[in-house]
Amino acid sequence: VTLKETRAERVLSIQERVLLKRVGVINPESIEEYIAEDGYMALEKAIENGPEWVLEEVKASELRGRGGAGFPTGKKWEFTARAKSDLKYVICNADEGEPGTFKDRVIMEGDPNLLIEGMVLAGYATGANYGYIYIRGEYDLSIKRLQKAIEQARSYGFLGENILGSGFNFDIEIKKGAGAYICGEETALIESIEGKRGEPRKKPPYPPTYGLWGKPTVINNVETLANIPPIVVNGAEWFKKFGVPGSYGTKLFSLMGDVNYKGVIEIPFGEKLSSIINDVGFGVKGGKKLKGVILGGVSGSLITPAELDTPVDFNSLAKIEAGPGSGSIVVLSEDRCIVDIAKNIAYFFRHESCGKCTPCRVGTEEMYKIIDYISRGLGEESDLTRLEKLSTSMKLTSFCGLGQTAPNIIAQSLVKYRDEWLEHIKERKCKAN
Amino acid sequence: MENKNFPAVDMEIRKWGANPESLIQVLHGTQEALGYLPKEVLAYISEKLKVPLSKVYGVVTFYNFFKLSKDAEHVIMTCMGTACYVKGGEAVLNALCEKLGVKPNQITSDGKFAVRIVRCLGCCGLAPAIAIDGKDIYGKLTPEKALEILERYS
Ligand SMILES: NC(=O)C1=CN([C@@H]2O[C@H](COP(=O)(O)OP(=O)(O)OC[C@H]3O[C@@H](n4cnc5c(N)ncnc54)[C@H](O)[C@@H]3O)[C@@H](O)[C@H]2O)C=CC1
Ligand SMILES: Cc1cc2nc3c(=O)[nH]c(=O)nc-3n(C[C@H](O)[C@H](O)[C@H](O)COP(=O)(O)O)c2cc1C
Numbered sequence: 001v002t003l004k005e006t007r008a009e010r011v012l013s014i015q016e017r018v019l020l021k022r023v024g025v026i027n028p029e030s031i032e033e034y035i036a037e038d039g040y041m042a043l044e045k046a047i048e049n050g051p052e053w054v055l056e057e058v059k060a061s062e063l064r065g066r067g068g069a070g071f072p073t074g075k076k077w078e079f080t081a082r083a084k085s086d087l088k089y090v091i092c093n094a095d096e097g098e099p100g101t102f103k104d105r106v107i108m109e110g111d112p113n114l115l116i117e118g119m120v121l122a123g124y125a126t127g128a129n130y131g132y133i134y135i136r137g138e139y140d141l142s143i144k145r146l147q148k149a150i151e152q153a154r155s156y157g158f159l160g161e162n163i164l165g166s167g168f169n170f171d172i173e174i175k176k177g178a179g180a181y182i183c184g185e186e187t188a189l190i191e192s193i194e195g196k197r198g199e200p201r202k203k204p205p206y207p208p209t210y211g212l213w214g215k216p217t218v219i220n221n222v223e224t225l226a227n228i229p230p231i232v233v234n235g236a237e238w239f240k241k242f243g244v245p246g247s248y249g250t251k252l253f254s255l256m257g258d259v260n261y262k263g264v265i266e267i268p269f270g271e272k273l274s275s276i277i278n279d280v281g282f283g284v285k286g287g288k289k290l291k292g293v294i295l296g297g298v299s300g301s302l303i304t305p306a307e308l309d310t311p312v313d314f315n316s317l318a319k320i321e322a323g324p325g326s327g328s329i330v331v332l333s334e335d336r337c338i339v340d341i342a343k344n345i346a347y348f349f350r351h352e353s354c355g356k357c358t359p360c361r362v363g364t365e366e367m368y369k370i371i372d373y374i375s376r377g378l379g380e381e382s383d384l385t386r387l388e389k390l391s392t393s394m395k396l397t398s399f400c401g402l403g404q405t406a407p408n409i410i411a412q413s414l415v416k417y418r419d420e421w422l423e424h425i426k427e428r429k430c431k432a433n
Numbered sequence: 434m435e436n437k438n439f440p441a442v443d444m445e446i447r448k449w450g451a452n453p454e455s456l457i458q459v460l461h462g463t464q465e466a467l468g469y470l471p472k473e474v475l476a477y478i479s480e481k482l483k484v485p486l487s488k489v490y491g492v493v494t495f496y497n498f499f500k501l502s503k504d505a506e507h508v509i510m511t512c513m514g515t516a517c518y519v520k521g522g523e524a525v526l527n528a529l530c531e532k533l534g535v536k537p538n539q540i541t542s543d544g545k546f547a548v549r550i551v552r553c554l555g556c557c558g559l560a561p562a563i564a565i566d567g568k569d570i571y572g573k574l575t576p577e578k579a580l581e582i583l584e585r586y587s
């Protein structure tokens with residue numbers, strides 16, 4: 001027993017529970033328990049101080065989007081707040097389709113009211129009266145709990161007309177996705193809510209000014225919105241105690257792969273990847289050596305053991321061409337084959353390319369074919385050059401983020417793990433398996 | 434065109450509204466009720482929501498979730514997402530396919546089983562994972578365990 005306790009302590013050591021504070025503590029299907037734990041206090045405070053104050057507080061917090069790109073949330077909201085329009089919308093991006101990512105799910109299943117409160121606050125600050133949660137169709141339990149939370153929030157007057165007597169109206173509807181990764185891209189998501197094929201639109205104009213049905217639309221990731229209530233209740237200054245300049249607050253990660261402790265963790269920005277893996281994750285499984293880390297999902301980046309002391313925050317990671325991305329950390333032990341992983345990633349993108357533009361539609365197909373050849377021992381050294389060229393042209397010419405980021409890990413592996421690729425080509429064998 | 438009635442579809446349309454933007458949600462509900470999306474039902478939806486049939490097809494074929502034909506009795510979704518793949522998802526897939534004598538995406542000749550590859554079930558902590566009939570999730574699998582689970586559905 002004691003062993004377990006110390007282990008639990010160590011897992012929690014560098015974690016901070018701001019967003020996950022109520023997860024596992026309250027009954028997520030009871031709004032009363034949420035209220036008892038300071039729920040909807042932010043909304044009351046917001047209504048006392050007015051929408052402009054909320055907007056200023058969010059701006060002052062320097063919160064950055066948790067959907068991957070890290071765009072300043074306050075700035076985004078301001079675009080929408082200043083836009084003149086009869087109708088405005090708030091959309092919560094709960095599509096979470098990146099393989100190896102399930103951090104948004106933990107919020108939606110464990111503390112659904114937190115997300116709802118965040119959305120109401122977004123609507124209040126920007127003057128939007130209608131919200132949509134676009135959620136992965138596979139997330140049955142999340143959908144059920146959110147639906148229940150919405151109904152309960154309506155009955156308490158946190159949603160609906162004249163919220164808490166403020167004269168402000170806001171309501172939320174859930175839209176179920178239908179199994180297309182591309183619908184996580186915000187403009188494809190908007191097309192999908194409009195009932196169409198989820199093909200991305202040209203940006204700019206960006207959604208904050210031209211979004212759903214052409215109206216100004218704030219679109220934020222689940223985790224971004226979950227940050228809003230604590231910021232509003234405790235103030236921007238409090239929020240900035242967590243994390244480091246340029247990346248304030250905490251960040252959720254789904255930690256998995258070849259580590260001893262797996263699960264969703266909450267870490268203040270600025271911790272080193274090595275401490276996440278060793279202190280929270282208890283090191284590589286089976287005492288094996290670390291080969292690398294896939295950070296931020298399959299569209300993210302590949303980190304080598306030599307880069308492991310990089311602090312996990314937007315600016316430090318950018319220096320090694322990485323980012324927190326979707327918030328997934330997949331640990332790879334020495335037993336894993338880089339070519340095999342590249343093949344799996346290429347397979348994924350080949351399937352998920354929406355087909356709208358040529359560089360991505362054809363590029364993802366070609367990429368898979370080349371890697372498949374190499375993995376079967378049929379490759380030539382010139383194939384690596386072809387892969388590199390293909391990566392560059394996809395990055396530069398694809399229409400949306402999917403095609404632009406699809407070659408990320410493959411291209412990085414060609415530089416960082418070149419020996420392994422060459423081994424497959426020259427010796428026609430794979431040391432890993 | 435003969436006038437057919439589909440009460441299950443009507444119910445969905447009442448719930449979401451008879452307009453083009455309801456299309457995806459109506460398709461969701463209809464498939465839940467009927468198991469798949471038959472041709473005549475799509476024509477009916479097209480007429481009711483005032484969306485050209487070609488557009489309806491465009492949407493149905495774009496999204497993975499929608500099915501145009503009757504599916505196997507039990508659909509085994511095998512995850513090949515990164516987390517599951519590195520944890521041996523492929524061995525699980527191969528074991529299932531071999532046992533059932535099908536390739537991925539084929540239906541067994543008795544119509545009972547189909548094995549599908551999916552790209553993340555959203556429960557990567559349980560890698561490698563499969564989902565049977567969309568709702569029963571099994572994780573931390575080995576090929577042996579997967580075959581044991583298969584028995585329960587036979
Ligand atoms: N969470 C997940 O499951 C996944 C996340 N991603 C992440 O998505 C990211 C790419 O997302 P994108 O939306 O393509 O990035 P982006 O850079 O185009 O946009 C980021 C956000 O900032 C807003 N924005 C940017 N410039 C703006 C401007 N001038 N005015 C107003 N708003 C502006 C956009 O509307 C958007 O909401 C990648 O970094 C990747 O990590 C990718 C796949 C899956
Ligand atoms: C292919 C692709 C898939 C994406 N999937 C998601 C997703 O599942 N969830 C998400 O929040 N953002 C996703 N994004 C990013 C969104 O386009 C957008 O940047 C984000 O929702 C903005 O929210 P934020 O400012 O709160 O980060 C994806 C982007 C691309 C290019």
Ligand code: SF4
Nearest residue numbers: 354355357360400403
């Ligand atoms: S880059 Fe890929 S996903 Fe994006 S529009 Fe082009 S084909 Fe579609």
Ligand code: FES
Nearest residue numbers: 512514517554557
């Ligand atoms: S990668 Fe298999 S469930 Fe996510």
